[in-house]
Amino acid sequence: MAEHKEEQQESVLESMMDKISDKLHGDSSSSSSDSDDDKKKGSSSSAAAAAKAKIYRLFGREKPVHAVLGGGKPADLVLWRNKKISGGVLAGATAIWLLFEVMEYHLLTLLGHCLILSLATLFLWSNACTFINKSPPNIPEVKIPEDMIVNIARSLRYEINRGFSTLRDIGQGRDLKKFLIVVAGLWVLSVLGSCCNFLTLSYIVFVVLYTVPVLYEKYDDKVDAFGEKAMIELKKYYAIVDEKYLSKIPKGPLKNKKQ
Secondary structure (H helix, E strand, O other), X not given: OHHHHHHHHHHHHHHHHHHHHHHHHHHHHHHHHHHHHHHHHHHHHHHHHHHHHXXXXXXXXXXXXXXXXXXXXXXXXXXXXXXXXXXXXXHHHHHHHHHHHHOOOOHHXXXXXXXXXXXXXXXXXXXXXXXXXXXXXXXXXXXXXXXXXXXXXXXXXXXXXHHHHHHHHHHOOOOHHHHHHHHHHHHHHHHHHHHOOHHHHHHHHHHHHHHHHHHHHHOHHHHHHHHHHXXXXXXXXXXXXHHHXXXXXXXXXXXXXXX
């Protein structure tokens, strides 16, 4: 009987050890499966990040449109962050165009009339205050800061020098592609100039620059996808033209010396 009891106890101990080992194996397998899931999630997230990085953006844009435009209040104005202010600026530009183009008002006439009206109002107000015992109008002293003028002059100087450098490179035959782009742009500008005057052209450019960025920010995915297809097609046609015609044109002497 004692031997039978010992055998039963040993069998119970063995069954308990088996259960404990099964639990340990189950925990280890679950932890390994969790680690596998984490690895899969990490790989999927990295793949998604790589896919986002490979998305084509117009002009190689890597930042949001707001950051590309310089940020701050000018970018807020162009991207219509405050619709009242942006709409007011557009309405003001439209009113100026209608005033000069449609009503055929002249700039000097407008400036003269505005100055006459302003000075007459201030003069009458200042003299009327002495009769009604009120303080005269506080006319602020307007001065143009020197730093602002210097910064504007420096930026204009940099842009003008860069334009002259580009024209010099084109004239010396260093970049055929840039030459064709500049010639095409000047031709389009001459066509537009023959169709409308300078004021209308300036107004059209202003409206385009004031509306295209906000529309592009709203539909950038669709525009970028279309731009990618268009660039692929343009590169194909440019490669064909370059192989048949452009590669046969002799290069400039300076470019040959550098090579």
